[in-house]
Amino acid sequence: MATSATPDDQRLSGPLAWIDPAALRHNLARVHQAAPHSRIWAVIKANAYGHGMEQAADALDRADGFAVARVAEALRLRRHGVRQPILVLEGIGDGAELDAATAGRLTLVLHDSWQLEQIVAFLGRQPAPLAERLPLLRVWLKVDTGMGRLGVAASAVAGLLERLAALAPAVAVEGLMTHLANADDPGHALTPAQCEQAHALAARHPLPLSIGNSAGLLAHPRARTDWVRPGIMLYGGTPLLTATAAGLDLRPAMTLTSPLIAVRTLRRDATVGYGSSYRCPEEMPVGIVAIGYADGYPRHTPGGTPMLIRGQRAPLIGRVSMDMIAVDLRTVPAAAVGDPVTLWGAGLPVEEIAAQVGTINYELLCRLSARVRLCYPTPTTAPGQTP
Ligand SMILES: Cc1ncc(COP(=O)(O)O)c(C=O)c1O
Incomplete structure (x- = not known):
């Protein structure tokens, strides 16, 4: 279960679930x-x-x-x-x-x-x-x-x-x-x-x-x-198989983010992560995001699952580790260490991630672990501050 963050906590790195x-x-x-x-x-x-x-x-x-x-x-x-x-x-x-x-x-x-x-x-x-x-x-x-x-x-x-x-x-x-x-x-x-x-x-x-x-x-x-x-x-x-949340005029209450903690340039044929399941097709920028299955991001999330960085979609590559995932940054070449990465929420419907993972929005939302800090707006975090 995700735990509430004090304003001081919110300044520490790691996954944050911003609640609106x-x-x-x-x-x-x-x-x-x-x-x-x-x-x-x-x-x-x-x-x-x-x-x-x-x-x-x-x-x-x-x-x-x-x-x-x-x-x-x-x-x-x-x-x-x-x-x-x-x-x-x-x-x-x-x-x-x-x-x-x-x-x-x-x-x-x-x-x-x-x-x-x-x-x-x-x-x-x-x-x-x-x-x-x-x-x-x-x-x-x-x-x-x-x-x-x-x-x-x-x-x-x-x-x-x-x-x-x-x-x-x-x-x-x-x-x-x-x-x-x-x-x-x-x-x-x-x-x-x-x-x-x-x-x-x-x-x-x-x-x-x-x-x-x-x-x-x-x-x-x-x-x-x-x-x-x-x-x-x-x-x-x-809640419906036949309608999107936006189509029902529902607004996502949670946006899950975590920062990029490394941005690397990997050479062609370099492999990424456990099992070396992803091989770079060319020299390319690869980001590492501080979130993994110990936070509740499912381990079997497939490569290609989108995340949002600087408003651009970028796909997951390689296997999900306990604390980290890797992202192909070719669509966001300006991405830099410290950039917040949206895993789901505003701009990236949780249903889209759930469909990739083979589960439902309910499960992704409620399985976040205690390591994820819940951030409700406080007088020092204006509502507009959620990424
Ligand atoms: C008995 C009962 N009523 C209502 C609900 C709420 O359902 P939903 O989240 O699909 O609106 C649940 C959720 O599982 C439930 O078990």
Whole structure:
């Protein structure tokens, strides 16, 4: 997980992930625009997809609530002072988390009957709660409508809601939710089927409904429910196979840079890096950039993958090392030691790099390691200073 940089840190060399809070806010406004009647759980799990959870929560403070995967992440947000509702998408991982969930006023997804048994046992251990502490637990019941991951069967919903109703007022059931398996593919037949199943359940059991993730809320009107749960689009990544981020008017919130630490002229037939996999076709300038797989730049990134130097594209050459990569500087002959190199972000969509690597924008963003320093603008780094 990338770590936050102090202004002093930012002056030290190495990879920096520049985060643009204005882009986060713009992308949240795009959610509002696409789903104007929905309330928004801003999904900031996994350190806000690599962008820094606390800072992202500050930038996105106009969201109606935040969603994270685990109780530990939710408690981190409470410690930071977040007052909005926090939805824990996996719910409790074991019964021992219920004390912390109650103290943290967390909203728990309930996706399996074992979690209900733990809640019943927990309530049995509590002294009669003071009225002002009620409800002790807030719950969203998750239904599996085709994702085949978490969620109870539709046929179990009525029985579970009855059991939960018997736990009132200690437990408040605040909604029904489901997760779409193929929303990124707007023509996929499963999505309308999942939406209709969820709407039918909400009609039978009148409760707020949450369906849409980013792709769902953008591409599927029936997924724009009482609450939506956008993640990737908040960070400026496209959630759709059929649209670019720019085409959806999303702005990249992260620009990953690292400086050139060497510029060499290698002779024709010289080889570059481990395995000598790249051979120079002519005498040429080669740059070495201080970023490698230990920072989260994938080791199997193929030669030819672009980076940006002085506004020009230049291709990766040779194998990615732990701390360094090499770049063919023939398109940027003026490049010099100290020049910042953009690996992705403003001017170079992360989706383009993900396609080269054979992964998705989500993974590149959230896999940055602790050695990458996250830079949010401070009074000494004007927003325009991001490369
Ligand atoms: C249950 C759930 N809802 C919402 C999201 C947000 O999805 P996206 O980032 O595609 O918008 C996720 C992300 O994985 C999720 O697991």
